[in-house]
Amino acid sequence: MRVLAAMSGGVDSAVAAARAVDAGHDVTGVHLALSKNAQSYRSGARGCCTLEDSRDARRAADVIGIPFYVWDMAERFHADVVEDFLAEYASGRTPNPCVRCNERIKFEAVLDRALALGFDAVATGHYARLRRGDDGVVEMHRSADPGKDQSYVLGVLTQDQLAHSMFPLGDSRKDAVRAEAESRGLAVAGKPDSHDICFIANGDTAGFLRDRLGEAGGPIVDQAGSVVGEHEGAFGFTVGQRKGLRLGTPSPDGRPRYVLDIEPVSRTVTVGPREALSVRRMEGVQPRWCGPAPRGVLDCTVQIRAHGEEMPASVFVADDGAGTEGRVVVELRDPALGVAPGQAVVMYDGTRVVGSATIETTGP
Amino acid sequence: MNSPVTYLDHAATTPMIPEALAAMTEHLRTLGNPSSLHTSGREARRVVEEARETIAQALGSRPSDVVFTAGGTESDNLALKGMYWSRRAGDPGRRRILASAIEHHAVLDPLHWLTTEAGAEVEYVPVDGLGRLQVDALRDGIERDPESVALVSVMWANNEVGTVQPLAEVVRLAQAHGIPVHTDAVQAVGQLPVDFAASGVDALTVSAHKLGGPAGVGALVVRRELALTPVLHGGGQERDVRSGTLNTPAIAGMAAAVELAVKRQPEFAAETAALRDSLVARVREVVPDAVLNGDPGPGIEHRLPGNAHLTFPGCDGDLLLMLLDAQRIECSTGSACSAGVPEVSHVLLAMGISESHVRGSLRFSLGHGSSKGDVDRLVEAIGPAVERARAAGVADRRGRAARGAVRDDEGGS
């Protein structure tokens, strides 16, 4: 097959590209330039937007012995990921930009372009497993390395996207991948993993949002609506957050308070006790099914944040849930704390990804 | 992977001609610092001075006008900074620099630096739709206040679209007010007749690797009467204007290349222009809507003989480059930043070409060794490549449109 390997400059995508070559594919490496000015989003050594990363990716491609190009995806990335990120926060939700980037950049903009250019698939260094069934359905499963599993951020991918995807690292553990990079002579073997949002310099999400969305203060209220404090801008808050509230009035019972809700229009931040964070019921929109859409009630497990735990749940699928339209209602068996609207809920049957949806509302 | 290379990027760098390779390797074997006073030093010095005379002879200058540098970029920096500083030292009011809007980055970036760090006021003189300097605009710029002009810099011929600049008129306008002129002739030497003295310019940049010599060596041909403030300070090896131990083997290689390139220039230009014309015509037979950018000529007074710069509407030039490269056909989209991200060409934008046309353009540049076979291979490959690149462009636009629609929906709910 003709395979386009997306190479971030990190160890995982480098080994993935090398394995695709070993598997006999005709591989071309591409580094995605996601920022117009290579330094503008992030000036540290990690992340996906730096000069250094582009150079590391190029060196890895040299070592592997494949052609290498840089694709300028800055405009698409800005429109589809950065602006979406800002718009979501401005509406009081907590987006996951990595999910968005996979959905719209790596497995849409890049994949579409690759297919048009005559490639058969896009390979990435994600930790997830794909299994192609005889019926043509592509199943996605959790990685062999539970600590590194990335099926959550890939849960939005459609069958069409998965049919043209390759995750050569799905069966491996991270330490084995590092060792392999070392033995292949890939200089990126020792490079640290990136964890933060790649387009936010120094990891200061609140500062990034303040700079771009403007800052305006507002009240912090308790569940009864009494003002218990002031804030200088709501963007720094996430549902479930406890630190940094700087409340003047202590809670009546002296117990710590948590952010329960952020209302962007009036900039009201509601706080309350830990129990009030408890969520049992969520409504999700834009469901994507990894295979045929389930009908009726689905007993499964769900994950509601990256690296979050798996929780047993029942999912009710609205009748029209075949495509991206429709809704799902998720009932957790045990309550979860601090579920933020905007995050993805990914549903699993054992290790298999059943589908995903974007959390819109939550309730006790 | 083993298919032969079709190299259509001579404007980026050229293969070394055998004579240059022989001269360079011979002197790589010999010992000697041209500044040393002993026999080995004298022998190395002799090689350097013979090279200087050869180059001076070929380019129409006196040997003492030739200052060896580490290439075109250094020569441009030395000319611009050196002339600006010394002219400003002579009269602090001389702060204006007039340069064409289509200079190479080796000129634009030093000028930008002079603006931010040394109080220069740079005026970029516009070009017309063919990429030719607007002489009237230059005249207006000079005559507005000739006393305040430190220097004028206009390239001999443009590296992207190949348009030859009206240098004689530039020199006439500047000389009338005693303003020195620098020209970047990196692309011109070997392609066009270049005579330093006859041109009337005060400083001229030449680079060896664009004409069959080694990379990392070049010269600034500069009238020795013109005061230049050094950029590199040190041992003062080159007229006290440029320091650093001279690279004897590279200089010998450069001299061999310059001598032959200049000697062969008339024949080379005629043959190469004919080959280039057939490349353009045949590519446009396959891709009828391909547009030739730059001056259509005819003749080398208008356009570098090796340059073909084409826009393929609806294509992304980078993708086209990649598709051709997969078949070992090598060309260029212009320049890329250090991260490898292709930059939108300031030259094409200055010519008034729309950004989408700029993105869809490719430069094919022919040189020594280019053959009909190269053109045949390009003509064979370009049609399917353009088709693919267009399909990718359609996919990109569809994706953007779909997203726009989604955003609108979301905005409404």
Ligand SMILES: Cc1ncc(COP(=O)(O)O)c(C=O)c1O
């Ligand atoms: C017009 C022009 N000026 C300057 C340069 C820089 O020359 P060099 O590569 O020798 O530094 C180039 C080469 O890219 C060029 O085309």
